[in-house]
Amino acid sequence: MSDEKLLPHRQAIDAIDGEILQLLNRRAAHARAIGELKGTGAVYRPEREAQVLRRIQDLNAGPLPDEAVARLFREVMSECLAVERPLTIAYLGPQGTFTQQAAVKHFGHAAHTVACATVDESLRLVEARQADYAVAPVENSTEGSVGRTLDLLVSTPLKICGEVVLRIHHHLLRQNNDLNGITVVYAHAQALAQCHYWLGKNLSDSVRRVAVSSNAEAARLAAEQPDAAAVAGQTAAEIYALHKLAENIEDEPDNTTRFLVLGHQHTAPSGRDKTSLVVSAPNRAGMLNRLVEPFTRAGISMSKFESRPSRNGLWEYLFFVDIEGHGDDAAVRQALDGLRERAAFVKVAGSYPAAVI
Numbered sequence: 001m002s003d004e005k006l007l008p009h010r011q012a013i014d015a016i017d018g019e020i021l022q023l024l025n026r027r028a029a030h031a032r033a034i035g036e037l038k039g040t041g042a043v044y045r046p047e048r049e050a051q052v053l054r055r056i057q058d059l060n061a062g063p064l065p066d067e068a069v070a071r072l073f074r075e076v077m078s079e080c081l082a083v084e085r086p087l088t089i090a091y092l093g094p095q096g097t098f099t100q101q102a103a104v105k106h107f108g109h110a111a112h113t114v115a116c117a118t119v120d121e122s123l124r125l126v127e128a129r130q131a132d133y134a135v136a137p138v139e140n141s142t143e144g145s146v147g148r149t150l151d152l153l154v155s156t157p158l159k160i161c162g163e164v165v166l167r168i169h170h171h172l173l174r175q176n177n178d179l180n181g182i183t184v185v186y187a188h189a190q191a192l193a194q195c196h197y198w199l200g201k202n203l204s205d206s207v208r209r210v211a212v213s214s215n216a217e218a219a220r221l222a223a224e225q226p227d228a229a230a231v232a233g234q235t236a237a238e239i240y241a242l243h244k245l246a247e248n249i250e251d252e253p254d255n256t257t258r259f260l261v262l263g264h265q266h267t268a269p270s271g272r273d274k275t276s277l278v279v280s281a282p283n284r285a286g287m288l289n290r291l292v293e294p295f296t297r298a299g300i301s302m303s304k305f306e307s308r309p310s311r312n313g314l315w316e317y318l319f320f321v322d323i324e325g326h327g328d329d330a331a332v333r334q335a336l337d338g339l340r341e342r343a344a345f346v347k348v349a350g351s352y353p354a355a356v357i
Ligand SMILES: C=C(O[C@@H]1C=C(C(=O)O)C=C[C@H]1O)C(=O)O
Pocket: 030, 031, 034, 043, 044, 045, 046, 048, 049, 052, 076, 077, 078, 080, 081, 084
């Protein structure tokens, strides 16, 4: 095939790129004007971003898949927002963690991410207004809740203003491309658990499995030690220039982690929202039924109902509840009033758009 046949298509692509460029800059100019009108208010508007992404997916006629156009527009919005003012996002580091990946998935590449040693520190940075938002892991489909994040939700003055859902793929990584001669595998304890079966089947029993503070830390150690391998994700593999000895070694094909975005602002309804609650109630027979009843009566479905020991009394529990709908919706408001009459303590941790991408 001669390149001559490609020429008319390439000329068309050049012309289209010129138009796209002009349109992108026109879009950015409007975003800047909006930024000036917002004054000192929050520039990032989670509900509007969710609406933009949902609308783009509805409009999309292909051949690009919905997910691809959403990803592209995610980046376009990220750059438009940065023209208003770049955002700083605190996350559980070091660089290359899934939490950083979740932050980039949610805010795009124009956001500035700051690595923190713990989830506590990432929230503290936002509370002290040294970062705009924090992204924190809250539950994994294989391994369950992240207890520390739930505990922090009870006391933080921050509000949940978004959620991020990330498919977690783990790879076996090493300095060289050889499956032989590995004596130790480093990984976060959750990753070791998520790949338990694969590791047992594919590595000899003599290979030690060592839990470290994060997957990125595991990759960093593997980059330093020739006889070590790490279980970590794609980003960590790239940052530490490691070879992939095996891809997608997680035992569950749908291994997914959910993250929360926390900030200072109240988020307006987007049309498809969730509300997260922390509830405590006296430990009496029938209490669970009484807590659920106001939601059942209002026809509101729950996507999560989890109990955790309260730190205050033995065998006292806190309930972490996610419901569909926004705290400003009449039905949700009514159900919350009913709940407050029955529970000793109700905290609305935030209403926020359901994840779009
Ligand atoms: C332009 C705005 O500001 C930000 C940028 C958006 C965009 O690029 O579409 C959407 C919401 C905000 O996070 C806006 O509020 O409309």
